[in-house]
Amino acid sequence: DSGVTQTPKHLITATGQRVTLRCSPRSGDLSVYWYQQSLDQGLQFLIHYYNGEERAKGNILERFSAQQFPDLHSELNLSSLELGDSALYFCASSAHGGGDEQFFGPGTRLTVL
């Protein structure tokens, strides 16, 4: 158990809909990262928040957004969902602002029908 929690574990929705994925980092960690793993692909970095502020963006679509709240939990919002958004979404946390070990949650499996 990494100490990072993600909810929900599974999510099934339809095209055009909007969903919110939630992540709670390990106790004491200030950084939260979001990654996407599509079928047969490695993990792709989406976005990084540090202590409530956006630090870096990867290949995140404009339809996707995220935020980190004062209690350090984070939410990833996916809107106008398309079939191709079906993937595993992982949240990770680390103690500092980058360049250190990241600890991953169990992931949310999103299926868009």
Next chain:
Amino acid sequence: DQQVKQNSPSLSVQEGRISILNCDYTNSMFDYFLWYKKYPAEGPTFLISISSIKDKNEDGRFTVFLNKSAKHLSLHIVPSQPGDSAVYFCAASAQTASKLTFGTGTRLQVTL
């Protein structure tokens, strides 16, 4: 552009023997490297890391070797155990950057 490459999608090793997983990178800015293990339906689990100022790091049965001139790192598992069967991801980062760049993974199967 795949900056971190794991060219072997799968590897099968007998229990008790050595497992060697390889990883190549192209970005000279990478200075921190990590290995993660992933079981199905679980998130990646951090295994071991190495900074570019070292060429070897050891933790129990796991040793990571870094060859900076060749831009190559490897993970050695000795002795291999059936519980080691999983997908192993190599990842790299630059100290100034946030993200980890992952390889596509190598599926290790340790047979009896």
